[in-house]
Amino acid sequence: MANPDKVKFIISHNGDSSVGVAGEKAEVLLDASGFNAEDRANFVENARDSLATAFASIWEFKPSVRTEAELQAEAPFEGGRLLLQGEKVRFGRNNEREIEAFAGLFRYSGFGSGTYYGLTHKVFTDLNEAQELAQKEGVKLINWDSENAWNHDYDHMIEARRAEQVVAANDSTAQRPDSAQPAGVPFTVIGHDEYERTLFIEHVVATDGLNAFAVAASKYPEAEFSVAIEGTLTEEGNVLTLPGEGLVPSGVILTSPDVFGTAQEANDGPDGP
Structure with a gap:
């Protein structure tokens, strides 16, 4: 039985058979005691990003970084329904939005990787593979950055x-x-x-x-x-x-005639006054 105070990460890459480079695998066990559920989730994602950066530098290959719990959750279950029916997924810098996982969701967590939720399993992978999986399963891929509350x-x-x-x-x-x-x-x-x-x-x-x-x-x-x-x-x-990505004050508009034009131009019309 897994120790709830520890998080085991499995880091791996597949190598490159065309140049004779074999894949590699490593395990890292980190102490997660003392965290509540929200802080633990943030700890896991921060640790994942740090491990991905460190092992990419060591191996010179982009690694897959997954927790033992994520790997255990990848096995399909009978019925062909979404593996974790009802599982909640959080988004936003402060995890302020929570939704129910659905087939086709790709929760991007950084360094080109994230968790893809499929029809029968979820997997930590990169965006390209997530797109391929979604296409194979016939579902629409929703690429959602974990730091954005809204998509x-x-x-x-x-x-x-x-x-x-x-x-x-x-x-x-x-x-x-x-x-x-x-x-x-x-x-x-x-x-x-x-x-x-x-x-x-x-x-x-x-x-x-x-x-x-x-x-x-x-x-x-x-x-x-x-x-x-x-x-x-x-x-x-x-x-x-x-007017732009956010609210734009009148002062900005009036001092940006190259972007917005002027009221005089509107009054004069295309043929002048």
Whole structure:
């Protein structure tokens, strides 16, 4: 039985048979006593990064660095379902967001590597192999940096599933004239994430504009929202234009005519005053 106060890392590389270099393997046992669950998770990831750097320098090959627990979890289990159904995965600099693992998730942890969650197992690997595994399994790869609390690809995937559920619910209630449930329609919500210091456009399905804010807020509890517009609007084709990655003060805009132009240009038009 594994010692809960210790973390065993297995470091290895496959070598290069074309030049006659054999693979190598090493084990490192580190003391993890005294950590709570959150600090232990951070300790493991920091140690993983340090070991990867150290052994890459020693071997001159990029190593795989996995814990004994991760290796034990790789064995497929019967039923063909996601191996760790219900397993929680955390993201953000302070692990502030927690989601349920799903097939196709690649949790990037640094140095080109991370944990890929497949249909039947999870494995610590690099992005290229994760893409190959996802393609073989026929699932969409979501590449998610562990330090980022939010991932728009994931949120759009979840929103698409919710939209499918709304459509299915609307189809079922449409057959019942006595139903008073309002049908959901697409909305475009513009928000600002102060933690990530980014502006973003989020597409939701809601009953009205105020409900669109509620749906968006349930996904981005730390964000601030400014407008909800009925319909699915994007930056493509200049339908919507964001001033930059974050909120831009008027002073910056007015002193950047090479980027934003001037009000005079707009008044004069293309042919002059």
